[in-house]
Amino acid sequence: MLEKLSEALKKTTDKIANALFLDKNLVDTLVKDLQRALLEADVNVKVVLEITKKIKQTALDERIAGIEKKEHLIKLLHDELRALLGEKRTLALQEKNVWIVLGLYGQGKTTTLGKLASYYGKRGKKVCTLSLDVHRPAAALQLKQLSDKLKIPCFILPEEKNPSKIYKHFQEQLKAFDLVLIDTAGRDALSEELITELKTVVKLTKPTETFLVMAADVGQTAKKQAQAFKETAQITGVIITKMDSTAKAGGALTACAEVKAPILFIGTGEKPADLETFDPDTFLSRLLGMGDLASLMEKIHSVIDKDTIEAQQKRLQEGKFTLRDLQTQLESMESMGSMDKIMSMIPGLGKAKIPQEALDAQQAKVKRWKHAINSMTPKEIENPECIETEAGRIGRIAKGSGTTNAEIKALLKQYNMLKDMLKSQSSLEGKPLDQKTMMKFAKKFGKKMKL
Ligand SMILES: Nc1nc2c(ncn2[C@@H]2O[C@H](COP(=O)(O)OP(=O)(O)O)[C@@H](O)[C@H]2O)c(=O)[nH]1
Ligand SMILES: [Mg+2]
Known part of the structure; x- marks a missing residue:
């Protein structure tokens, strides 16, 4: 019963929930998939166009950002579909x-x-x-x-x-x-x-x-x-x-x-x-593969914790970027699933065919970096410069985390690169990081990640 539509809707909500950045390309794909699925289910063309127009507008509205935008989008999709199914009427039996x-x-x-x-x-x-x-x-x-x-x-x-x-x-x-x-x-x-x-x-x-x-x-x-x-x-x-x-x-x-x-x-x-x-509510929940709107919202929050993101964004806006931020970045990447999934979410990298071995290697590398950061002292995490300037630190961290000196150096190199990139971004724009800048940042981050 409407399995294909159901599959497509589940995919759409997944994509919204998992997206790091809802850029124009991703929104275009989402809208196209949604249109195709609804039209295949024979929903009226005019109605389909109206719904997808609203979704596009919300998605590209720069006044709403981050997790709030995802909430907006999921709620919008849910409410529009719900409206399509009409009023609920419960049948009550009388005596005769x-x-x-x-x-x-x-x-x-x-x-x-x-x-x-x-x-x-x-x-x-x-x-x-x-x-x-x-x-x-x-x-x-x-x-x-x-x-x-x-x-x-x-x-x-x-x-x-x-x-x-x-x-x-x-x-x-x-x-x-x-x-x-x-x-x-x-x-x-x-x-x-x-x-x-x-x-x-x-x-x-x-x-x-x-x-x-x-x-x-x-x-x-x-x-x-x-x-x-x-x-x-x-x-x-x-x-x-x-x-x-x-x-x-x-x-x-x-x-x-x-x-x-x-x-x-x-x-x-x-x-x-x-x-x-x-029951239109139950029917929609089944179509979306979710209990209700609340559980859909949960899906978004389970992917990225709002507080973490906000704290991180604030630090970035203040021009601070420590190894702790890199660690958070790495962790949120890991909790989102395998590297190829993450890659597909980074604009511009989505279509690049990355060999599985390379992805596995990248994932293993990220894991080891995390171990390394865990072996650092708070001072090292907040001021990573001291690791390079003060002798003995690299060796100690490598030994403590079961990594090598070369790996620690690679990690620091990655950190420095990201930090430079952020700095140049902020000074270039002369204003706090907004979503657009974050998107550009993600693009560069993706490209420079050595695979
Ligand atoms: N697959 C399927 N066939 C149905 C369903 N309801 C009715 N049919 C079939 O549709 C055909 C016509 O049904 P019928 O009740 O005789 O229609 P009527 O002329 O409106 O009374 C019959 O072959 C039924 O078996 C249904 O929900 N699913
Ligand atoms: Mg009959």
């Missing part, structure tokens, strides 16, 4: 219930009635079915067979062509049930004849709920259908069937929301048990 299903041929009316009978029968309701589908004698028999299998009483008069007569014939007996499920005839299209028939049937049976049954594969035409049926009868809810057999269910789902026809159930297979109540 008469439910009728309307819809065109082959949409799944009869099958769905069986599903509803099974669902509420199992929950202790006294349920029966009644066929007012007078256009094909086989239709009544189909409902009878289905009901028999489920041990649900079923009322039919297969030879009778007038639905009103059938209803009146059983009217008294129906009173014994908590829930009467009424099947009706469809047509290939919503004709005058069908409209008149449905109006008569609805007037006579006085349903407490009137459901429109539509197959998910009708796609965007769901909007027109739902609208037309709404005008014929007071549709109280929509049941979308065959969710299992199309990748384009996004069309029907969003089209119903557009005409404010709340979806109450979805059919996910041919068997009586293949019916699910539709």
Whole structure:
């Protein structure tokens, strides 16, 4: 059920959560992937463009930065998708219930009635079915067979062509049930004849709920259908069937929301048990592969700790960059996963094909650097210059951390390089580091990382 869309949405939120910097290239890719996925699921083109435009605007808005931007983006994506799925309506049973299903041929009316009978029968309701589908004698028999299998009483008069007569014939007996499920005839299209028939049937049976049954594969035409049926009868809810057999269910789902026809159930297979109540919040959580918005937000924070980032940014803005900062940088890199993932996040390096051995080597190097920094004294960490100028320090650190003198020297070289780069950046710009500068910095950092 919408697996491809779900995959794409999960990937998009992952990319946002993992991105070091949301630069234009990354945003463009994100937006393109999102557009493709939504369009493939048959969501209306105009709607898709509107959503992706908003996402792009937020992503490239320089007034919001860092982790806040990610939160903004994830929340925006979540809220926009949620709005597409429409209002939530919870179905409440009354003491006596008469439910009728309307819809065109082959949409799944009869099958769905069986599903509803099974669902509420199992929950202790006294349920029966009644066929007012007078256009094909086989239709009544189909409902009878289905009901028999489920041990649900079923009322039919297969030879009778007038639905009103059938209803009146059983009217008294129906009173014994908590829930009467009424099947009706469809047509290939919503004709005058069908409209008149449905109006008569609805007037006579006085349903407490009137459901429109539509197959998910009708796609965007769901909007027109739902609208037309709404005008014929007071549709109280929509049941979308065959969710299992199309990748384009996004069309029907969003089209119903557009005409404010709340979806109450979805059919996910041919068997009586293949019916699910539709809750737009739960449905979206499933699509995004996350419990709720809060857990999505968590995803961002688990990648990078906000306080660390802020503290580091502040230090950088003040022109301070010690080995401790390098260590934090290295640690946050490690906690984000393997080096190739990190590389793919650094703008400009994403597409470079880096051999696996080189990546492994780089990762091992970073690990050893971290050991080395752990073996340093606070003085050495805050003023790394003293390591080079005061004899004996390099040897001591190397020995203490199980590294070599050459490795310590390489680490210091990397540190000096980054520090110089930062210095030149700050003096060049003459202002505190903003996100743009950080991005440039990341680019250079990536390029100069010796692989
Ligand atoms: N895969 C799948 N098939 C369904 C679903 N609901 C109905 N069908 C099939 O769709 C066809 C038409 O269903 P039916 O209930 O006879 O449609 P009706 O003409 O509206 O009464 C049948 O072959 C059903 O088995 C569903 O949720 N998933
Ligand atoms: Mg039928």
